[in-house]
Ligand SMILES: CC/C=C\C/C=C\C/C=C\C/C=C\CCCCC(=O)SCCNC(=O)CCNC(=O)[C@H](O)C(C)(C)COP(=O)(O)OP(=O)(O)OC[C@H]1O[C@@H](n2cnc3c(N)ncnc32)[C@H](O)[C@@H]1OP(=O)(O)O
């Protein structure tokens with residue numbers, strides 16, 4: 001306890017200033033804390049026994065908490081907007097089994113429903129007269145949305161759609177909130193009218209009775225069973241047997257079916273019906289920041305408190321964070337989490353900007369948003385999932401206990417590499433965009449590409465390189481990414497030249513394509529970090545905070561260069577002989593950050609309640625917390641301290657003659 005207090009005292013970081021910066025100002029932080037305190041002081045959200053609950057208990061508690069939040073806490077705290085709602089969900093912790101209602105069902109209606117449809121459905125949804133989910137994925141198809149098999153066949157006589165699951169593989173499988181709770185779903189299905197298949201469109205379908213919650217006629221529905229994690233979420237299955245819905249349950253903002261069955265195609269892009277996926281992808285980098293920053297808070301605090309090995313006679317054992325390997329592991333991750341933070345802010349801004357253009361039927365930014373949000377979602381969820389596991393390992397044996405908080409963080413984060421688009425698949429979408437822009441640049445010298453891909457027109461290694469210079473770092477990335485894009489494009493075109501069809505040529509280059517998308521996205525993240533810490537808000541910070549952010553930026557940028565040095569050397573961006581200098585700059589910046597490490601994670605401002613970790617306690621009283629935790633273990637609570645398995649099994653073994 002004294003050690004962590006001493007660390008805080010010695011740190012020169014203006015912690016409060018950084019917290020305000022991260023959350024968008026003092027007012028936002030005060031509001032966040034108001035929400036946290038309301039949750040912490042309400043017994044409904046008690047977490048004392050959380051880690052010992054069974055799957056069914058976890059689910060029931062989570063639904064109870066969610067309903068309590070909607071009916072009591074949210075009105076009391078006047079929570080309306082998406083950010084405050086997420087803030088509340090985040091402090092309550094665990095999964096929110098009703099989250100898909102507000103995160104996907106409602107945004108799909110807002111984004112894709114006509115004005116009349118919004119007027120009809122949104123008040124019902126806002127007031128929880130109905131509970132919605134987003135039922136897109138089927139047993140046979142998740143990635144390949146165009147391959148979904150559920151049909152919606154228009155009947156002009158009754159002016160209804162007939163929703164049907166024609167095959168076993170067409171059964172909807174995975175959607176959250178579907179298994180138990182939802183009364184309605186957004187159902188992407190193949191629209192068939194006048195005998196023609198018009199592709200995937202979104203429909204609103206009622207699943208359960210609003211009187212007694214039983215399944216509607218023609219609907220078979222349930223929960224898909226235990227998963228890797230996500231016990232609190234009712235991921236479900238859904239089978240349709242010719243279910244009838246009115247014509248105007250087709251979401252008709254972009255395309256329509258007229259009463260006689262005439263199809264009116266979207267004026268602009270058919271991909272607008274994928275809009276909800278783009279929204280969540282943009283939000284997932286923020287989610288990655290939250291999950292990884294919690295893991296780092298736990299690992300860094302623990303690494304201050306934990307001592308291991310007396311290295312000099314008569315002195316205290318060494319703090320884990322004073323081992324250079326531990327510093328390297330955790331402080332490079334600290335730099336990463338700030339990288340994710342800045343790019344998540346930029347991605348959300350790009351989403352908002354694109355959305356306002358789309359409202360004016362201007363599609364200009366859509367390809368960039370799709371490519372960028374796909375890449376950023378993939379890289380930030382990869383980094384967060386791997387980073388949480390790294391934090392666990394950095395905490396030794398105690399990291400493996402549920403009480404460390406890591407298992408929950410990992411289980412909640414790792415599926416984000418799959419849902420909302422598998423990460424490899426999304427990186428291939430980013431690559432598709434890069435290859436397309438490269439082609440345009442080559443074919444039309446007057447074409448000026450978007451800022452983030454400008455390196456495709458020019459990328460030059462600076463002379464007299466200074467690895468501490470952000471502009472030089474960016475130039476090195478530009479050379480490297482350009483070479484990666486060239487390599488992938490060349491591989492595709494070589495395949496085509498030897499007679500492969502488009503798919504085979506593309507598939508043969510898949511590894512290079514994913515590599516170029518990854519490299520590009522890392523470049524975008526480094527650029528975003530560098531640009532954001534050059535903004536006025538940061539320039540107004542205390543000099544020491546600016547200095548630490550610059551150190552973290554260098555670490556983030558240079559550590560990737562070191563880890564992927566093969567790519568940079570192959571591109572002629574750096575020479576092998578320069579690697580030592582890069583190592584030294586990283587090492588010296590890590591040493592600069594070390595004294596501020598605990599204040600940096602304090603700046604994330606997570607109360608103990610949110611971390612749910614005996615290792616990550618703010619006061620550092622780790623060992624007392626471990627002892628308290630074990631007192632709740634039901635396995636220790638049997639008469640005379642003797643567990644029933646003794647009578648059932650081990651006693652026989654101990655007395656058996658063998
Ligand atoms: C408010 C909430 C905010 C934040 C929330 C934050 C945190 C949330 C925390 C936790 C979340 C909790 C639970 C999440 C639950 C998860 C829910 C789901 O998983 S829903 C299901 C998601 N499914 C997918 O993502 C499927 C992935 N597949 C696809 O997206 C597509 O099929 C594909 C892979 C992109 C391919 O599509 P398609 O085959 O149709 O397209 P092509 O490859 O042929 O490309 C054609 C052309 O279209 C362009 N394009 C493709 N997609 C888009 C798009 N979305 N937008 C714009 N343009 C798109 C593509 O680039 C091509 O363009 P071209 O090159 O031809 O110009």
Ligand SMILES: Cc1cc2nc3c(=O)[nH]c(=O)nc-3n(C[C@H](O)[C@H](O)[C@H](O)COP(=O)(O)OP(=O)(O)OC[C@H]3O[C@@H](n4cnc5c(N)ncnc54)[C@H](O)[C@@H]3O)c2cc1C
Pocket residue numbers: 100134135136137140141142143144173174175176230235415418419420421422423424425428
């Ligand atoms: C916890 C969780 C919650 C979910 N919630 C929802 C929800 O609310 N609503 C909903 O509709 N869905 C939901 N899903 C489903 C999720 O969106 C899909 O699982 C996801 O999009 C991946 O699709 P898939 O399962 O078909 O994977 P697949 O496409 O089968 O992918 C398997 C592997 O094949 C590779 N692969 C596939 N296609 C290609 C390709 N074209 N090129 C190269 N490689 C390829 C992938 O990289 C991956 O490694 C959820 C899933 C999970 C795990």
